[in-house]
Amino acid sequence: xxxxxxxxxxxxxxxxxxxxxxxxxxxxxxFFGVGxxxxxxxxxxxLFLLPITIATTYVSIYKxxxxxxxTKRYFRFVLYxxxxxxxxxxxxxxxxxxxxxxxxxxxxxxMNPLTRNIILITTAVYIVVVLVSAFKLLKLNxxxxxxxxxxxxxxxxxxLKLKEQELHYLKMQIHPxxxxxxxxxxxxxxxxxxxxxxxxxxKLSNLLDYLLYQVDKPFVLLADEINHIKDYxxxxxxxxxxxxxITFNSEGINETTKIAPMLLLPFIENSFKHGSIxxxxxxxxxxxxxxxxxxxxxIKNTSATPENAxxxxxxxxxxxxxxxxxxxxxxxxxxxxxxxxxxALKLNND
Numbered sequence: 001x002x003x004x005x006x007x008x009x010x011x012x013x014x015x016x017x018x019x020x021x022x023x024x025x026x027x028x029x030x031f032f033g034v035g036x037x038x039x040x041x042x043x044x045x046x047l048f049l050l051p052i053t054i055a056t057t058y059v060s061i062y063k064x065x066x067x068x069x070x071t072k073r074y075f076r077f078v079l080y081x082x083x084x085x086x087x088x089x090x091x092x093x094x095x096x097x098x099x100x101x102x103x104x105x106x107x108x109x110x111m112n113p114l115t116r117n118i119i120l121i122t123t124a125v126y127i128v129v130v131l132v133s134a135f136k137l138l139k140l141n142x143x144x145x146x147x148x149x150x151x152x153x154x155x156x157x158x159x160l161k162l163k164e165q166e167l168h169y170l171k172m173q174i175h176p177x178x179x180x181x182x183x184x185x186x187x188x189x190x191x192x193x194x195x196x197x198x199x200x201x202x203k204l205s206n207l208l209d210y211l212l213y214q215v216d217k218p219f220v221l222l223a224d225e226i227n228h229i230k231d232y233x234x235x236x237x238x239x240x241x242x243x244x245x246i247t248f249n250s251e252g253i254n255e256t257t258k259i260a261p262m263l264l265l266p267f268i269e270n271s272f273k274h275g276s277i278x279x280x281x282x283x284x285x286x287x288x289x290x291x292x293x294x295x296x297x298x299i300k301n302t303s304a305t306p307e308n309a310x311x312x313x314x315x316x317x318x319x320x321x322x323x324x325x326x327x328x329x330x331x332x333x334x335x336x337x338x339x340x341x342x343x344a345l346k347l348n349n350d
Contacts, residue, residue: 021050021054024050024053024128025043025046025047025050027128028042028045028046028049028050028053028124029042029043029046031124032045032046032121032124045095045098048095048098049092049095049121049125052088052091052092052095052125053125053128053129055088055091056084056088056125056126056129057128057129057132057133059084060081060084060129060132060133060136061132061133061136063080064077064080064081064084065133065136065137065140066140068080069137070140070144088125089122092118092121092122092125093118095121096118096121185200185235185236185238185239186200186201186204188239189238189239194238196238199238200235200238203231203232203234203235204235206228206231207228207231207232207235210224210228210261217261218260218325219258219259219260219261220258220259220260220261221255221256221257221258221259222253222254222257222258222259222290222295223253223255223257225259225261225262225263225264225265226250226253226288228265229248229264229265229268229286230248232265232268232269233246233248233268236272240272240282243277243280243281243282244281244282244284245281245282245283245284246282246283246284246285246286247284247285247286248286248288249286249287249288249289250286250287250288250289251289252289252290253288253289253290254290254292257290257295257349258349259295259347259349260321260325260326263318263321263322263325264288264297264345266317266318267297267299267318267343267345268284268286268299271284271299271301271341272284272301274301274303274341275301275302275303275341276302276303276304277302278302278304278339281302282301282302283301283302284299284300284301284302285298285299285300285301286298286299287299290349293348293349294346294347294348294349295345295346295347295349296345296346296347297343297344297345297346297347298342298343298344298345299342299343300340300341300342300343301340301341301342302339302340302341303336303337303338303339303340303341304338319332322345326347326348329347329348330345330346330347330348331344331345331346332344332345332346333345
């Protein structure tokens with residue numbers, strides 16, 4: 001059922017068409033009237049020629065272009081275009097005979113000079129057809145471009161939502177994994193009734209606050225990430241006691257540099273979980289530095305076998321998060337040997 005808006009749009013469209021063909025009629029009248037003093041006869045000739053022009057134009061813009069040219073059915077477009085030219089050419093010839101018979105009473109000398117020239121008449125008709133067809137093609141291209149842009153926007157929105165959901169899922173994986181490891185450590189200290197238990201609870205509280213309230217942010221200050229890494233290392237020192245030899249160098253960190261939360265901590269967790277104690281000690285070396293363009297992070301721990309290279313939820317998680325958050329903006333190198341396991345990460349923080 002047509003709405004009031006649809007009816008008004010249709011009326012407006014019909015009005016524009018009528019006005020346009022009125023202008024074409026005036027163009028034909030004055031164009032073919034050059035050199036003639038009798039504009040009434042030229043107007044009559046133009047009125048007969050106008051329906052041929054209208055029919056040829058509408059066949060072009062409502063059938064040939066949308067059904068065959070736009071849909072890339074080029075053979076049929078060329079074939080039906082040739083048919084259209086032949087039929088319209090025949091009708092133009094009829095209009096010339098009409099001018100000779102009806103307007104000039106079979107007196108060739110009395111014909112308007114320009115209405116005798118079939119080539120000129122045909123050119124005038126097809127100038128109108130070509131101009132209107134070109135406008136129609138441009139309009140269709142603009143409409144197609146708008147649809148393509150709208151589709152691309154919709155796809156980008158869908159990809160963004162999917163990316164956010166995947167990131168949320170990956171972050172949710174961090175929570176139970178991290179808590180499980182830390183609570184295990186605390187449980188051991190509680191069983192021993194160790195004096196370090198209150199300090200451990202305090203550091204765990206800080207880590208949980210970071211985990212629950214900061215991890216959902218897209219980016220946090222690198223300085224905050226470092227503080228919580230230090231809390232985590234302090235917790236692990238309590239657990240490993242004298243069997244841990246760890247160094248963490250993070251000098252000269254730019255205070256404004258930001259990073260995705262919980263991005264580096266899974267690497268450190270992985271070192272504690274899969275690192276091997278050799279000669280009575282688990283050795284871990286962590287280096288973190290920043291440049292104006294990059295964040296440089298490396299971690300190295302003693303390892304028994306290269307099989308540890310791809311173990312752990314944390315390491316697999318971090319690879320996926322890097323692809324989502326730093327696509328084409330990071331370099332990750334993993335080196336696993338019989339004695340050491342090393343990870344080197346370079347992030348572009350532009």
